[in-house]
Amino acid sequence: MAAGRARIESISTGNAPEPKGHYAQAIVHGGLVHVSGQLPLLPDGSHQPEAGFDAQVRTALDNLFAILRAAGSDPGRLLKVTAYIVGVENWPRFNAIYAEAMGEARPARSVVPVPELHYGYLIEIDAVAAGDCR
Secondary structure, eight states: OOTTOOOEEEEOOTTSOOOSSSSOSEEEETTEEEEEEEOSOOTTSOOOTTSOHHHHHHHHHHHHHHHHHHTTOOGGGEEEEEEEEEOGGGHHHHHHHHHHHHTTOOOEEEEEEESOOGGGOSEEEEEEEEOOOO
């Protein structure tokens, strides 16, 4: 590796769905963990688009947290979270579930209402966190 060039590490865990496209669950670079958008698929990759909004949010957050742990990070080290939600009326429910899951952690956050998401899901979450500086 050339001097001054930080290593780029791809993160993969069986505790979150395997990517179905040309991307990694997360990339660690320069002490940061960049987590790809997480839909509420189960870790085995099975779909539940009929699950209610609350269950979808919890599953997407579980996937996010599993990937953070695999990268040597955790929710308390989140720096920025972006949540894409179908239906602006779901915002208050999202906020309540998110606050419960995050506890004392209060990363910067954006919530973006969108008309639809892949597979008919109602939530997708991506994030950037401080890593463990491996």
